[in-house]
Structure formats: structure tokens, C-alpha cells
Amino acid sequence: xxxxxxxxxxxxxxxxxxxxxxxxxxxxxxxxxxxxxxxxxxxxxxxxxxxxxxxxxxxxxxxxxxxxxxxxxxxxxxxxxxxxxxxxxxxxxxxxxxxxxxxxxxxxxxxxxxxxxxxxxxxxxxxxxxxxxxxxxxxxxxxxxxxxxxxxxxxxxxxxxxxxxxxxxxxxxxxxxxxxxxxxxxxxxxxxxxxxxxxxxxxxxx
Numbered sequence: 001x002x003x004x005x006x007x008x009x010x011x012x013x014x015x016x017x018x019x020x021x022x023x024x025x026x027x028x029x030x031x032x033x034x035x036x037x038x039x040x041x042x043x044x045x046x047x048x049x050x051x052x053x054x055x056x057x058x059x060x061x062x063x064x065x066x067x068x069x070x071x072x073x074x075x076x077x078x079x080x081x082x083x084x085x086x087x088x089x090x091x092x093x094x095x096x097x098x099x100x101x102x103x104x105x106x107x108x109x110x111x112x113x114x115x116x117x118x119x120x121x122x123x124x125x126x127x128x129x130x131x132x133x134x135x136x137x138x139x140x141x142x143x144x145x146x147x148x149x150x151x152x153x154x155x156x157x158x159x160x161x162x163x164x165x166x167x168x169x170x171x172x173x174x175x176x177x178x179x180x181x182x183x184x185x186x187x188x189x190x191x192x193x194x195x196x197x198x199x200x201x202x203x204x205x206x
Contacts, residue, residue: 015116017107022106029099036092040085046183047081050074051189055196070195078190085186089179094134097142101126104157113156122201179189 029169054074105123114122129148133141146154 001155002176018116019106019118022102022109024120025104026099026106029095029102033092033095033099036095040088040092040179040182042187043081047077048185048189051078051193055192068197071197072201075190075193075197078186078193082183082186082190083143085170085179085183090134095143097130098127100142101157104160107160108156120153121147125149 051074054070057070102123105114105119109116111120124148125148126145128147130141133144138144145158149157
């Protein structure tokens, strides 16, 4: 039997092929991130409409037990919603981190500051470090992954102000993000329902 290793050519990809790979993956990751963001906003809008409808319902003249059951269901739904949002935002961060770093690699290739072999090696280092950061429960896996880069490449990464291929500016780390407001809205709803439940239970006890 022929040695299969002699039938396979092990080498780095051609520069044009690798650039095409980068452009495709940057686009795919950004599209996936946008899709997730749309799902989050749609889900949040529907959930808040349902909660608003329940809270606006007049429970007067009905058994307090019925009100407690309804409010408890909404509370459990809110807790599940918070957990679901956490998973959604983790996926969103991963897609955006991939798009960001691939865009940086493309930037380095275009301006001749890196060859394809170095680009492939750098991408491997970054993705491996990101995976380990996620598995290790890091709150900011992207920052942890960037720490694995050589110091000179980390400085080069920080010097790029935007996604090269799209001109999307990097998010300023300072100040609240959209997700902070979304999670805040859900937090306010949960606290409100908890207060209502306490009131319902107090009505039974007295």
C-alpha cells in the first residue's frame, strides 16, 4: 500500500486563498452576530409585551392563589430569559471577536507586515487561547486570548482603529453597552414581579 503521507502536500495556503478565507469568515461572523442581535431584541420586545400584559391584568375579584401562580410563572420565565440572554451574548462576543481578529490579520497581510505562514500561526495561537479562556470561565475571553499574542503583534493589533475590511470602529471599552440596558430592563422586570409576589403572599398570610 502506498504511503498516504507521500500523497498529501503539507504546506501553507496561497496568499490569495487565505485572504479569500479571511474575507469570507469575517463576513460570516459579522452576519451571525447581527442575526443573534436581532434575535435578542425581538425576544426582549415580545417578552416585555407579555409581561406588560400580565401586569396590566386586573386580578381583583379573583383568588389570590391564581395571581401568585401567574406571577410565579412570569418570574421563572424571567430567570430563564436572563440565562438565555447570557448564552446569546456569549455567542455574539465570539463571532465579533473572530471577525475583529481576522480583520486585523488581513490588515497585516495587505500592508506586508506579515506573511501567510505567520498569519496562519497567529490565528492558531489566538483561537486556541480563546477556546481555553472560554473553557476556563473567563468573563472576557477575548482579552485573555490577546494576552497570548507576541508583544509586538499585540501592539500592532491595538494600533488598528477599526475592522479593516468594513471600517467598523472598535467599541470603546468605556461606558455602557446596549446589552447593559437590555439586561437592566430584564432586571427591573424581575424585581417588580418579586415585589408583586411578596405583596400577593402577604395578602394570603393576613
